[in-house]
Amino acid sequence: MTEAAAISRESNAPAGESDAIVRVRGLANRFGSKTVHEGLDLDICRGEIIGVIGGSGTGKSVLLRSIVGLHTPNAGEIEVFGQRLGDLSREERVKVERRWGVMFQDGALFSTMTVRENVMAPMVEHTKIPHHLMRELADLKIRLAGLELEAAPKRPADLSGGMRKRAALARALSLDPELLFLDEPTAGLDPIGAARFDELVHSLSESLGLTIFLVTHDLDTLAATCDRIAVLSDGKVLAIGPLDEVRQNPHPWIQEYFSGPRGRAAVR
Numbered sequence: 405m406t407e408a409a410a411i412s413r414e415s416n417a418p419a420g421e422s423d424a425i426v427r428v429r430g431l432a433n434r435f436g437s438k439t440v441h442e443g444l445d446l447d448i449c450r451g452e453i454i455g456v457i458g459g460s461g462t463g464k465s466v467l468l469r470s471i472v473g474l475h476t477p478n479a480g481e482i483e484v485f486g487q488r489l490g491d492l493s494r495e496e497r498v499k500v501e502r503r504w505g506v507m508f509q510d511g512a513l514f515s516t517m518t519v520r521e522n523v524m525a526p527m528v529e530h531t532k533i534p535h536h537l538m539r540e541l542a543d544l545k546i547r548l549a550g551l552e553l554e555a556a557p558k559r560p561a562d563l564s565g566g567m568r569k570r571a572a573l574a575r576a577l578s579l580d581p582e583l584l585f586l587d588e589p590t591a592g593l594d595p596i597g598a599a600r601f602d603e604l605v606h607s608l609s610e611s612l613g614l615t616i617f618l619v620t621h622d623l624d625t626l627a628a629t630c631d632r633i634a635v636l637s638d639g640k641v642l643a644i645g646p647l648d649e650v651r652q653n654p655h656p657w658i659q660e661y662f663s664g665p666r667g668r669a670a671v672r
Contacts, residue, residue, distance in 0.1 A: 425450040431480035442639035453616040458636030464619045504583040505576030513560040520556040526578040549574035566597040586618045602628040
């Protein structure tokens with residue numbers, strides 16, 4: 405964890421101008437008559453792992469998709485790496501997008517491609533690296549994500565759920581991103597597989613200096629990996645801070661979330 409992230413974790417202060425890698429201001433997302441976000445503000449510190457939680461329909465994945473440009477908000481500003489994404493040309497935007505990686509909840513792997521080809525896909529699209537070097541780099545990412553190279557020539561349908569998660573993570577790491585978005589990374593995994601994935605994410609964050617935005621329902625993931633937690637409710641960030649601080653918030657949903665048997669076990 406970087407010094408800036410450590411300060412944020414200890415003080416629960418919003419990220420400052422100098423250490424905020426992502427700044428969201430006044431975000432509004434509406435779908436017909438349903439308002440998901442209204443005036444949402446969020447700062448993400450460089451080097452931290454921030455977990456985003458909230459009840460169903462609070463727009464956790466919508467927030468992620470808004471930041472990475474897969475959904476256009478109704479209002480608000482999103483700044484990443486000091487640049488307002490809405491002000492950038494397509495060419496400028498692509499340069500910024502190359503600095504982040506995304507792992508979707510279902511993996512979103514190309515079913516007709518092998519694991520190696522999936523990991524190479526961003527390199528093919530965004531770089532002019534020789535093909536043989538792409539293969540070597542893809543194999544490195546595959547190993548980095550905790551897979552054996554025996555998985556490289558296999559297609560997604562031939563992999564277990566946990567292996568597909570790791571293959572998707574390898575692809576998200578393909579271009580050596582500074583910022584990593586993970587949408588429900590442990591969903592559908594058994595407890596042992598989920599714990600190992602949490603360990604992997606934490607290890608990668610520390611060894612690669614990654615900033616990680618993590619959407620999850622998994623209480624164990626929050627306890628094992630996250631420096632701060634942001635709780636979404638009523639269209640905004642209801643609470644944000646370290647786990648021990650957020651769980652003291654008197655809001656009924658937060659108390660119900662953390663005070664049940666699973667919440668108490670995760671905190672212990």
